[in-house]
Amino acid sequence: MDDLIERNLQLAIQCCLDIANRIVSMEETRKPSDYGDSLIALDEVGVIQREFARRLAPLAGFRNILVHEYIEIDRREVHRTSARYKTSENVRSILANGCKSVPRANYS
Secondary structure, eight states: OHHHHHHHHHHHHHHHHHHHHHHHHHHSSSOOEEEEEHHHHHHHHTOOOOHHHHHTTHHHHHHHHHHHHOOOOOHHHHHHHHTTTTTTTHHHHHHHHBOOOOOOOOOO
16 A cells, blocks of 8 residues: 555656646746646746745655665655645645646646
8 A cells, every 4th residue: 555655646746847847948938947846837937926935945855765765665654744634625726826827828
């Protein structure tokens, strides 16, 4: 079960990072220095609020730990992190509070 949680968390974080990189690459802005910085850059292009971006940015490092296994993975930390995003209500709340209501370009 722990492996399933780790894999799903890794995939969810990777999707966020891929979307962030896509949006930032389509804007006329600086190139992010790393994955975490791509989430910070979403604030700079007006997609999410600064505080929300700062809360998300550390997930990039957590994703690296999951993918590359730099250190032994603390299962308690995996469970704590996944619990923050456990329900669709939590996700909706995070998005509603974190995203700016600014009309954006079509990123498809």
